[in-house]
Amino acid sequence: MEKNHALETDMYQLTMMAANELAGKSNELSTFDLFVRRIPESRNYLLSCGLEEALNYLKNLRFTEEQISYLKSLPAFQGEQHERFFEKLRNFRFTGDVWAVKEGTPIFSNEPLLIVRAPTFEAQLVETYLLNIIGSRTMFASKASRIVDNSRFYSQAMEFGTRRSHDPEAAIACARAAYIAGFVATSNLEAGKRYGIPVSGTMAHAFVMGFASELDAFRAYSNAFPKNTVLLVDTYDIEQGIRNAITVAKEMESRGERLLGIRIDSGDLAHFSRLARNILNENGLGYVKIVISNDLDEIKITDIRSKGGIADMLGIGTMVATSNDAPHLGVVYKLSEQETKSGEMQPRIKISEGKITLPGLKQVYRFYGRDGRAYMDEICLSGIEERKSGTPLLEKVMEGGNIIVKMPTLEEIKIHAESERKKLPDTLRGLTPNKYKVELSSHLLVIQTQLIESAKAAIRNGQGHNATAKKIK
Amino acid sequence: MEKNHALETDMYQLTMMAANELAGKSNELSTFDLFVRRIPESRNYLLSCGLEEALNYLKNLRFTEEQISYLKSLPAFQGEQHERFFEKLRNFRFTGDVWAVKEGTPIFSNEPLLIVRAPTFEAQLVETYLLNIIGSRTMFASKASRIVDNSRFYSQAMEFGTRRSHDPEAAIACARAAYIAGFVATSNLEAGKRYGIPVSGTMAHAFVMGFASELDAFRAYSNAFPKNTVLLVDTYDIEQGIRNAITVAKEMESRGERLLGIRIDSGDLAHFSRLARNILNENGLGYVKIVISNDLDEIKITDIRSKGGIADMLGIGTMVATSNDAPHLGVVYKLSEQETKSGEMQPRIKISEGKITLPGLKQVYRFYGRDGRAYMDEICLSGIEERKSGTPLLEKVMEGGNIIVKMPTLEEIKIHAESERKKLPDTLRGLTPNKYKVELSSHLLVIQTQLIESAKAAIRNGQGHNATAKKIK
Numbered sequence: 023m024e025k026n027h028a029l030e031t032d033m034y035q036l037t038m039m040a041a042n043e044l045a046g047k048s049n050e051l052s053t054f055d056l057f058v059r060r061i062p063e064s065r066n067y068l069l070s071c072g073l074e075e076a077l078n079y080l081k082n083l084r085f086t087e088e089q090i091s092y093l094k095s096l097p098a099f100q101g102e103q104h105e106r107f108f109e110k111l112r113n114f115r116f117t118g119d120v121w122a123v124k125e126g127t128p129i130f131s132n133e134p135l136l137i138v139r140a141p142t143f144e145a146q147l148v149e150t151y152l153l154n155i156i157g158s159r160t161m162f163a164s165k166a167s168r169i170v171d172n173s174r175f176y177s178q179a180m181e182f183g184t185r186r187s188h189d190p191e192a193a194i195a196c197a198r199a200a201y202i203a204g205f206v207a208t209s210n211l212e213a214g215k216r217y218g219i220p221v222s223g224t225m226a227h228a229f230v231m232g233f234a235s236e237l238d239a240f241r242a243y244s245n246a247f248p249k250n251t252v253l254l255v256d257t258y259d260i261e262q263g264i265r266n267a268i269t270v271a272k273e274m275e276s277r278g279e280r281l282l283g284i285r286i287d288s289g290d291l292a293h294f295s296r297l298a299r300n301i302l303n304e305n306g307l308g309y310v311k312i313v314i315s316n317d318l319d320e321i322k323i324t325d326i327r328s329k330g331g332i333a334d335m336l337g338i339g340t341m342v343a344t345s346n347d348a349p350h351l352g353v354v355y356k357l358s359e360q361e362t363k364s365g366e367m368q369p370r371i372k373i374s375e376g377k378i379t380l381p382g383l384k385q386v387y388r389f390y391g392r393d394g395r396a397y398m399d400e401i402c403l404s405g406i407e408e409r410k411s412g413t414p415l416l417e418k419v420m421e422g423g424n425i426i427v428k429m430p431t432l433e434e435i436k437i438h439a440e441s442e443r444k445k446l447p448d449t450l451r452g453l454t455p456n457k458y459k460v461e462l463s464s465h466l467l468v469i470q471t472q473l474i475e476s477a478k479a480a481i482r483n484g485q486g487h488n489a490t491a492k493k494i495k
Numbered sequence: 496m497e498k499n500h501a502l503e504t505d506m507y508q509l510t511m512m513a514a515n516e517l518a519g520k521s522n523e524l525s526t527f528d529l530f531v532r533r534i535p536e537s538r539n540y541l542l543s544c545g546l547e548e549a550l551n552y553l554k555n556l557r558f559t560e561e562q563i564s565y566l567k568s569l570p571a572f573q574g575e576q577h578e579r580f581f582e583k584l585r586n587f588r589f590t591g592d593v594w595a596v597k598e599g600t601p602i603f604s605n606e607p608l609l610i611v612r613a614p615t616f617e618a619q620l621v622e623t624y625l626l627n628i629i630g631s632r633t634m635f636a637s638k639a640s641r642i643v644d645n646s647r648f649y650s651q652a653m654e655f656g657t658r659r660s661h662d663p664e665a666a667i668a669c670a671r672a673a674y675i676a677g678f679v680a681t682s683n684l685e686a687g688k689r690y691g692i693p694v695s696g697t698m699a700h701a702f703v704m705g706f707a708s709e710l711d712a713f714r715a716y717s718n719a720f721p722k723n724t725v726l727l728v729d730t731y732d733i734e735q736g737i738r739n740a741i742t743v744a745k746e747m748e749s750r751g752e753r754l755l756g757i758r759i760d761s762g763d764l765a766h767f768s769r770l771a772r773n774i775l776n777e778n779g780l781g782y783v784k785i786v787i788s789n790d791l792d793e794i795k796i797t798d799i800r801s802k803g804g805i806a807d808m809l810g811i812g813t814m815v816a817t818s819n820d821a822p823h824l825g826v827v828y829k830l831s832e833q834e835t836k837s838g839e840m841q842p843r844i845k846i847s848e849g850k851i852t853l854p855g856l857k858q859v860y861r862f863y864g865r866d867g868r869a870y871m872d873e874i875c876l877s878g879i880e881e882r883k884s885g886t887p888l889l890e891k892v893m894e895g896g897n898i899i900v901k902m903p904t905l906e907e908i909k910i911h912a913e914s915e916r917k918k919l920p921d922t923l924r925g926l927t928p929n930k931y932k933v934e935l936s937s938h939l940l941v942i943q944t945q946l947i948e949s950a951k952a953a954i955r956n957g958q959g960h961n962a963t964a965k966k967i968k
Contacts, residue, residue, distance in 0.1 A: 029684040030663040032655065033696030036684065041698075041719035047705060054701070092688045098696075098723040142705060149699075153658035154666060161661075182505065185626035186823045188634075188669075190503040192662035193627060211502040211509065215565045223506030223571075225514075226622075227845050228527070228830040232520060232615060246514035250571040257845065259954045288850060340823050349822035350659045350813050357701040372700050372730065377761060481732045 028085045028114075029092070031150040037098060039143050040107040048110070048143035051367065053359035053383055056136040056156055058129075061164075062348035066450040067128040067458065069167040069439060070135050071199045072159030074125065076152055077425055080116045083148070087112075116144050120420035121404075123386070124430070126163075126202050126439030127415060128446055130399060130460045133386045134416065135160065139359070139367075149355045157353035158192065162199035165345040167443065169338055170204035171451035172320035176327065179336045180222050181208040182315065183343025196343050202435050205338070217432055224252035224285045224313060224337075236263060240270040244281065248274065252283040252313055260286060260294050261301075268305050283311035283335065291316065292331035299332045313337055319346065324453060359383055371473040380466060381473050387412030396445050402463040501558045501587075502565070504623040510571060512616050513580040521583070521616035524840065526832035526856055529609040529629055531602075534637075535821035539923040540601040540931065542640040542912060543608050544672045545632030547598065549625055550898055553589045556621070560585075589617050593893035594877075596859070597903070599636075599675050599912030600888060601919055603872060603933045606859045607889065608633065612832070612840075622828045630826035631665065635672035638818040640916065642811055643677035644924040645793035649800065652809045653695050654681040655788065656816025669816050675908050678811070690905055697725035697758045697786060697810075709736060713743040717754065721747065725756040725786055733759060733767050734774075741778050756784035756808065764789065765804035772805045786810055792819065797926060832856055844946040853939060854946050860885030869918050875936040 042048040061068050090111055093099055099108075118140020123129055135156055138145050169179055181200040184193035190212075197213035207222035208214060214221035225243055233239035236258060244251045253270065255263030264284065271281035284302075286294050291314045302310050314326070315337030323336060340346060356379040359367045369381035385404040389412045391397050402409060404416075419427050430438065449456040462470070515521040534541050563584055566572055572581075591613020596602055608629055611618050642652055654673040657666035663685075670686035680695035681687060687694035698716055706712035709731060717724045726743065728736030737757065744754035757775075759767050764787045775783050787799070788810030796809060813819060829852040832840045842854035858877040862885045864870050875882060877889075892900045903911065922929040935943070 027663060027685075029688055030657070030666070031684060032657055032682040033684055033687070033694045034682065034698055035696075037696050037716075037720060037723075038698055038702045041702070041716045042705065044719045045706075045715035047715075050705075052701070052705070089688070093684070096687075096694060098720055101721070103719060146699075146701070150658050151663060154660060154663050157659060158661045184503070184505055185623050186630060186826070187627060188631045188661035188817075188822075189665035190500065190624060190627050191664040193503070195662055209505040209507065211504060211506055211566070212500075214506070214569075215502055215562070221506045221569060223508075223510050225507055225511055226619075228525070228619070229511045229514070231830050231843055231845060232515065232523075232525070232833060233518075242518040242520075243510075243514045246517045246576060247510060247571055248574070250510075258950065262954060344661075344822045346822055349661075349817045349819055353659070357704050360705060370704055372704060477731065481735060 026084065026086060026089070027079055027151055028083060029089050031147060035147050035149060036093065039146050040099070040104050042142055042146070043107045043110060044103055049141050051139055051361040052142040052145045052357055053137060053139040053367065054145050054149065054355050055134040055358045055380065055384065056138070056152055056353065056355045057132055057134045058160075059352045059354060059377075060131045062351065063455060064347045065164055065168060066456050067130060067164070067446065068160050068351065069163040069203055069443075070123045070127045070129050070160055071125050071163035071202060072156040073122050073136070073419070074429055075159065075195075076136065076155050077120065077420060077429070079151055079155065080120065080148060080420065081423065081425060083114065083116045085111045085114050110143065114144075115423055116140065116148065117423040118144055118420070119418065119422070121416045122419050123415045124417070124435070124438055126435045127442050129415070130458055132380065132460065133399060133401060134384055137383065137416065139383070153353050153355055157351050159195055159199050160353070161345045161348070161351050162196040162342065163203045165348070166200035166203035166205055166342050167439070169320045169323070169342060171443070172453060173323045173336060174204065177323070177333050177336045178206045179204070179338050181205045181210070181342055182337045183339040184210045186340040187343035193343060198432070200342055201432065202439050204436070204440060219432070224283075225254045227254065227257045227287075230254060230257040237266045237269060240266055241273070244270050244274055244279070248277070248279040249282070251281055252285050252311075253281070254285045254287060255298070256286050256288045256294075260289055261297065264298050264301050268301065268307060271305075271307050271310060281307070281310050283313050285313040285315060285337070287315045291333075292326045292329035295326070295331045295333050311335055315339065317341060320453060369469055369473065371470065371477060373474055373477050378470075378474065380462070381469055382466065384416070384466070386415040388415055390445065394445055395447055396458075397447070398459040398461060400461045400463055401466060403465050403469070407463050407465050499557065499559060499562070500552055500624055501556060502562050504620060508620050508622060509566065512619050513572070513577050515615055515619070516580045516583060517576055522614050524612055524834040525615040525618045525830055526610060526612040526840065527618050527622065527828050528607040528831045528853070528857065529611070529625055529826065529828045530605055530607045531633075532825045532827060532850075533604045535824065536928065537820045538637055538641060539929050540603060540637070540919065541633050541824065542636040542676055542916075543596045543600045543602050543633055544598050544636035544675060545629040546595050546609070546892070547902055548632065548668075549609065549628050550593065550893060550902070552624055552628065553593065553621060553893065554896065554898060556587065556589045558584045558587050583616065587617075588896055589613065589621065590896040591617055591893070592891065592895070594889045595892050596888045597890070597908070597911055599908045600915050602888070603931055605853065605933065606872060606874060607857055610856065610889065612856070626826050626828055630824050632668055632672050633826070634818045634821070634824050635669040635815065636676045638821070639673035639676035639678055639815050640912070642793045642796070642815060644916070645926060646796045646809060647677065650796070650806050650809045651679045652677070652811050654678050654683070654815055655810045656812040657683045659813040660816035666816060671905070673815055674905065675912050677909070677913060692905070697756075698727045700727065700730045700760075703727060703730040710739045710742060713739055714746070717743050717747055717752070721750070721752040722755070724754055725758050725784075726754070727758045727760060728771070729759050729761045729767075733762055734770065737771050737774050741774065741780060744780050744783060745778075754780070754783050756786050758786040758788065758810070760788045764806075765799045765802035768799070768804045768806050784808060788812065790814065793926060842942055842946065844943065844950065846947055846950050851943075851947065853935070854942055855939065857889070857939070859888040861888055863918065867918055868920055870920070871932040871934060873934045873936055874939060876938050876942070880936050880938050
């Protein structure tokens with residue numbers, strides 16, 4: 023049974039719905055674009071994530087009597103004028119259409135990740151939750167992807183961030199997003215159970231401290247996990263810890279077992295990982311993997327690597343779980359079309375200072391060169407402009423409130439993310455800021471210009487009147 | 496029915512529990528301190544938060560058969576040696592003792608917010624979830640408190656951040672934390688329902704755009720909410736928007752109603768809020784409140800205020816919901832005591848590079864001057880050192896797994912937070928970085944020094960042996 027998320031939204035969505043209902047405007051169709059105005063400076067692209075969760079939310083959206091009673095108890099909702107509104111909530115279903123880019127697709131500023139076309143009543147309600155889900159999951163996946171991009175040729179990344187994330191559920195969502203972005207495992211057991219993500223764990227300093235000696239602790243752990251022992255070697259003295267691990271590795275060999283790895287979680291990771299590799303190799307333990315951790319991100323990893331550090335596995339915690347250098351995306355949900363009385367969809371625009379939107383129902387095309395690499399995206403008006411040489415990124419995923427595509431499995435999403443990123447220019451996958459070309463189609467520019475002019479004229483006339491544009495067909 | 500959170504933890508907690516069980520070490524008592532190593536540079540104090548959620552978690556912690564089956568299916572847990580471990584999980588209850596500072600209490604670096612003393616088996620399991628809950632809620636409350644500190648003399652803050660938070664549940668937790676820290680309302684309806692927090696909402700640009708004119712939109716909204724209308728005036732032209740709001744306010748007056756407020760969400764907020772105040776006052780609408788929003792935080796608020804901006808209410812979103820300038824706290828959970836075979840609790844220490852911990856069961860005393868203001872905290876050994884002139888911050892809240900204190904209501908927590916912050920030096924409540932004095936007691940320093948020496952000697956002897964200290968009584 024899905025959890026009921028109906029009230030996980032902003033109060034003003036409900037008051038606007040009620041006001042629209044009273045004004046007889048709640049059945050008109052509206053189209054909203056969900057997009058990121060400007061991707062953070064420390065990202066060259068975003069990795070789209072969260073669609074499955076978003077669609078499940080839309081599909082299962084209902085109001086319980088208890089929730090309606092709560093709303094009716096609020097001071098704002100006193101008055102008989104809202105009776106019809108509450109009746110509508112009682113029978114609420116999301117009946118709209120949704121277009122979206124696949125999870126795991128790289129996207130850029132101003133490109134819709136998701137488009138909702140539904141009766142205004144419904145389209146309004148879902149804004150907050152959709153922004154939260156798509157925004158946060160895409161934030162996690164984008165940070166994880168950047169970490170993978172900058173470590174993929176020499177290390178594998180594991181997600182260890184649950185303790186520092188903003189909620190236990192945020193942690194689970196981050197584990198899924200990171201896995202999609204190329205991480206190989208998570209430490210979060212609930213994420214493992216819920217999504218089938220491989221789980222991984224080593225040991226903590228407290229475990230080592232719980233024994234009379236480090237060696238005792240290592241032996242106890244290897245007895246318990248003969249096939250899965252990773253020994254944490256930095257509780258007391260790192261070099262001594264490595265030597266104790268070697269002692270245990272040899273004992274394991276004598277029992278026909280193999281030590282899986284050691285972990286270093288403090289100190290000069292470049293120096294000690296190199297030292298560990300050397301000592302291990304000298305002792306014929308080239309198969310023992312080295313795991314490093316301690317507030318790692320793509321910059322620290324690059325630095326450690328440049329200093330000769332050697333790690334088979336990276337434990338990444340805080341920096342992926344909080345997307346520390348960009349802890350939010352400027353994700354917005356903006357009206358792009360509205361139904362007229364005659365039933366036509368009319369493009370709309372918002373021109374508040376510095377916040378001009380793109381009108382109309384849109385499609386994003388990605389163009390690939392002969393080398394198979396993407397070199398440009400073009401945002402076009404859907405249905406009016408077709409680009410046969412480009413690949414459309416948005417597909418219709420929901421119609422009349424029903425999911426109309428086969429949802430990909432997590433593994434399929436992960437593979438898609440991998441293959442789509444391979445098609446990006448290499449310059450986008452490093453640490454250096456680089457821009458990718460995103461153009462607006464000529465039709466879109468024309469209609470946007472018309473709407474801006476029309477809006478300004480209306481404002482000059484003192485009406486604050488809505489902008490309209492000529493129909494383009 | 497509480498949700499089951501048993502698997503919302505790191506894999507390694509379970510493997511360590513299993514290894515300890517196999518080594519016959521899982522029933523020994525361990526004491527763990529949960530604290531923040533160093534509070535972020537952009538905070539002068541932290542506001543403790545999350546205790547109620549943490550205690551409910553401990554109280555209700557159980558493993559379902561389904562969860563145990565999942566664990567048994569993992570590669571690491573294959574083997575008969577873990578049978579007794581799984582049997583223990585089947586009967587799992589948290590039976591430990593917990594000491595904690597009250598929610599809403601200001602705290603500083605290295606001061607335990609929470610202390611867990613329980614059989615190692617239990618104390619280990621709960622680390623990850625407790626860190627997540629106490630860490631994230633304290634992070635939210637601390638950011639919110641800083642915003643309130645820097646706006647409290649002229650504006651009230653409302654929490655509008657759901658859309659940008661890292662998960663819908665993080666948003667609800669943030670709404671509660673912000674309310675504790677002095678915010679007056681939230682836009683999150685689920686938080687309103689769950690915790691009884693006042694909810695608030697205005698309208699979005701899309702609502703205004705949905706009508707033929709701004710005036711039509713304003714009229715429709717005021718018809719629906721005669722007592723609760725806040726009009727968003729910046730969809731087209733702000734000054735014109737203010738004048739349209741005045742038209743509607745006058746119409747409302749003629750019906751015996753009053754416009755509650757207007758909101759400005761873009762542009763030069765200092766300029767336009769002042770302009771709005773003037774025009775409203777000139778029109779006899781001094782009672783109409785002004786709400787401003789748009790990525791506000793304590794720095795922007797101070798800036799707007801310094802430029803003569805006037806706002807009765809602040810809509811605070813992203814910056815509180817993501818604690819943008821400090822999106823995590825370095826919250827840790829460290830072993831401070833362990834039971835010996837003879838049943839005595841022995842102080843323990845961790846001396847990894849740059850991460851030395853404080854041994855022993857501790858109490859934090861706060862000292863107040865004649866003016867009622869706090870001037871110093873002292874971290875002492877609990878039971879050994881008493882400070883009659885100081886106020887102890889840690890109280891025992893759980894014994895044998897049962898909550899033994901009456902949990903305060905949300906309103907009581909909010910009042911406590913307000914009164915405790917009033918006792919802080921004013922210098923801690925502004926934007927300028929200022930340090931508060933936190934001392935270690937002489938006993939604590941002695942025992943810490945002994946343990947460091949003993950650990951170093953053991954390491955020199957090549958044993959990686961655990962440090963012990965003489966008993967202090």
